[in-house]
Amino acid sequence: xxxxxxxxxxxxxxxxxxxxxxxxxxxxxxxxxxxxxxxxxxxxxxxxxxxxxxxxxxxxxxxxxxxxxxxxxxxxxxxxxxxxxxxxxxxxxxxxxxxxxxxxxxxxxxxxxxxxxxxxxxxxxxxxxxxxxxxxxxxxxxxxx
Amino acid sequence: xxxxxxxxxxxxxxxxxxxxxxxxxxxxxxxxxxxxxxxxxxxxxxxxxxxxxxxxxxxxxxxxxxxxxxxxxxxxxxxxxxxxxxxxxxxxxxxxxxxxxxxxxxxxxxxxxxxxxxxxxxxxxxxxxxxxxxxxxxxxxxxxxxxxxxxxxxxxxxxxxxxxxxx
Numbered sequence: 072x073x074x075x076x077x078x079x080x081x082x083x084x085x086x087x088x089x090x091x092x093x094x095x096x097x098x099x100x101x102x103x104x105x106x107x108x109x110x111x112x113x114x115x116x117x118x119x120x121x122x123x124x125x126x127x128x129x130x131x132x133x134x135x136x137x138x139x140x141x142x143x144x145x146x147x148x149x150x151x152x153x154x155x156x157x158x159x160x161x162x163x164x165x166x167x168x169x170x171x172x173x174x175x176x177x178x179x180x181x182x183x184x185x186x187x188x189x190x191x192x193x194x195x196x197x198x199x200x201x202x203x204x205x206x207x208x209x210x211x212x213x214x215x216x
Numbered sequence: 217x218x219x220x221x222x223x224x225x226x227x228x229x230x231x232x233x234x235x236x237x238x239x240x241x242x243x244x245x246x247x248x249x250x251x252x253x254x255x256x257x258x259x260x261x262x263x264x265x266x267x268x269x270x271x272x273x274x275x276x277x278x279x280x281x282x283x284x285x286x287x288x289x290x291x292x293x294x295x296x297x298x299x300x301x302x303x304x305x306x307x308x309x310x311x312x313x314x315x316x317x318x319x320x321x322x323x324x325x326x327x328x329x330x331x332x333x334x335x336x337x338x339x340x341x342x343x344x345x346x347x348x349x350x351x352x353x354x355x356x357x358x359x360x361x362x363x364x365x366x367x368x369x370x371x372x373x374x375x376x377x378x379x380x381x382x383x
Contacts, residue, residue, distance in 0.1 A: 073265070073266070073270070073274060074273070074274045074276060074278070075262045075263050075265075075266060075274060075275060075276065075277065075278055076262060076265075076278050077261070077262045077278055077280065077281055078280075102233055102234045102235075102261070103233075103234050103235045103261075105232075105233060106231060106232035106233030106234055106235040106236060107231055107232075107235045108230040108231065108232070108303040108308065109230065109232055109302075109303075109304075110302070110303060110304040111303045111304060111308060111369050113308075113310075113372075115235060115284055116310075116311045117280040117281070117283050117284040117287070118280065120279075120280050120283065120314075121278065121279075121280035124279065124280070148279060148319050149318065149319055150317060150318045150319065151314065151315075151317040151319075152315065152316065152317075153313070153315045153316075154313060154314040154315065154317070155312070155313045156310070156311050156312060156313065158372075159310060159372055
């Protein structure tokens with residue numbers, strides 16, 4: 072499983088029953104930061120959401136049980152209750168995404184603290200459901216449009 | 217074609233190249249609402265790493281880029297009448313927060329995302345916006361509150377030399 076993504080590889084720093092930490096270097100000579108913005112390159116904030124989401128999905132592979140015959144550990148993002156950006160991330164910054172499970176009752180709830188060496192850059196809360204049928208996305212893709 | 221094309225978009229917001237994720241503004245009521253579209257294509261960079269063995273679901277357009285595309289539509293509405301196409305000449309648009317977001321259907325190459333944006337509140341150089349994204353009749357995204365602020369480049373730079381480099 073490797074879904075489409077605008078962000079390169081994440082390095083897994085730590086993983087355990089309560090969550091995981093991953094890291095990546097904000098790209099320096101990437102066309103994305105060249106266009107965001109010309110003369111003042113900053114990493115688009117949504118890339119921090121992308122990093123947190125991928126950290127959760129990687130973690131889920133080994134930590135979320137399978138359901139209804141679906142492949143084990145597949146989860147789908149259903150909500151972002153909150154996302155607060157504290158300061159911009161610049162090209163070359165080392166970014167750490169520290170993701171913790173905070174609740175297992177009403178679906179899977181995660182708290183992500185994203186930081187660089189200058190401090191906290193984002194706080195994100197994401198909610199997931201365990202995927203119970205692999206064909207769901209495909210049916211949606213072929214539905215009335 | 218009705219509405220406003222890339223020319224008007226690029227003379228309004230500073231996003232360029234791969235990360236400019238709005239193709240056309242269909243309707244705008246300045247200070248109130250805006251509808252914009254973005255066509256998803258299989259040749260976009262996010263699909264480049266996918267190999268021959270990729271499953272159909274792997275081609276779901278990244279959720280983060282749907283949010284970015286909607287957010288650029290939101291910024292278009294907030295600065296429509298006071299364009300800010302060059303961050304070095306003007307100010308830089310930075311997202312403060314994105315709250316109460318729900319994700320619905322996924323979108324795929326061939327889909328056209330339709331972003332609907334409403335201005336909830338604008339105070340000084342901060343705006344709060346809300347809205348939805350549809351792919352045809354499918355709801356892809358719903359955003360309760362997006363807060364965006366215009367800030368001076370100089371107050372954001374991490375080190376003095378970066379300001380000099382940029383200017």
